[in-house]
Amino acid sequence: MSNEHYERQTMVIWSTSEISVFIAVVGMIILKLWSVWHVSLKAGANREGRAIFLGLLAGLTLFGLTAKIYISHVLS
Numbered sequence: 001m002s003n004e005h006y007e008r009q010t011m012v013i014w015s016t017s018e019i020s021v022f023i024a025v026v027g028m029i030i031l032k033l034w035s036v037w038h039v040s041l042k043a044g045a046n047r048e049g050r051a052i053f054l055g056l057l058a059g060l061t062l063f064g065l066t067a068k069i070y071i072s073h074v075l076s
Contacts, residue, residue, distance in 0.1 A: 018072065025068070029061050 014022070036057060040050045 033057065
């Protein structure tokens with residue numbers, strides 16, 4: 001079997017600025033989730049309402065992080 005049928009895999013090497021942006025994004029995500037949780041507790045939201053809202057935020061956040069990683073991989 002020849003190796004021409006296999007696609008070559010390369011590692012994504014992130015620059016210092018990309019790492020800084022990634023750390024900043026993670027920090028903002030943590031702050032966003034904490035603030036939503038804190039406001040929902042102060043507003044007296046029930047457990048189901050908090051879970052739905054945080055689930056939607058978490059899903060959108062994961063989508064955004066996955067898109068950032070994918071775009072970084074494609075552009076490298």
